[in-house]
Amino acid sequence: MAADDGFEEFYRTTRHRVVTVLYALGGDPFEAQDAAQEAYARAWQRWRTVSGYGDPEAWVRTVGYRLLVNRWRKIRNGITAYRRHGPVAAVDPPSENTVALVAALRQLPAEQREAIVLHHLADLSVAEVATQTATPTGTVKARLARGRKALATLLDTNLPEEVTNA
Known part of the structure; x- marks a missing residue:
């Protein structure tokens, strides 16, 4: 991808806001940073399309938020499975x-x-x-x-x- 395609500038000018919004929505700064990083990676892969949107930052925020929601679902499903099946049985030490x-x-x-x-x-x-x-x-x-x-x-x-x- 060419250096002058605008993605670097887009990233520099929007990353703080996106992470702040995701942090406010999710409550965990590290999860917000991870989700933002993944969202920007996906935006970079599709930059020719995303850059043509009216508000590329909104696209990145939406993708980041969906990533957070998916992580919450995984955690919730893990807790549900733990409650249903109980803790993992202790494993005997190796002989x-x-x-x-x-x-x-x-x-x-x-x-x-x-x-x-x-x-x-x-x-x-x-x-x-x-x-x-x-x-x-x-x-x-x-x-x-x-x-x-x-x-x-x-x-x-x-x-x-x-x-x-x-």
């Missing part, structure tokens, strides 16, 4: 084995870790892993073999004592 596995995976090179996670945890075939990672099938097989070998060594040293002695 010692899970913690050991994640710690071991972090020590692997990224390519080996990715291949192992996609193949064993996401249940993708070797061919699917190869496609997703844009890697030849043979390379995926090699990464899986090397990664499994490294994991076996790492997990033997990281497993809790009662697991290794069982």
Whole structure:
């Protein structure tokens, strides 16, 4: 978009008023700033059309206000869902084995870790892993073999004592 198309000047001269109006309508200065920013971004994308309107600032205010209303709806719907379903059930902490596995995976090179996670945890075939990672099938097989070998060594040293002695 050309620098002299008028949008920059429009933004400079109207942004304070738009944010002030949205703040007054919504009561939250940060939400007002976010809504105004999104409204101006949408105006910029359609500037050739919006600049032809009789009052482009009114268009931006309307879009900003609608964004605020949509955020209120999302919040209200979230509260309604919370009341209907109650709080989220507490999740048990991960087991010692899970913690050991994640710690071991972090020590692997990224390519080996990715291949192992996609193949064993996401249940993708070797061919699917190869496609997703844009890697030849043979390379995926090699990464899986090397990664499994490294994991076996790492997990033997990281497993809790009662697991290794069982």
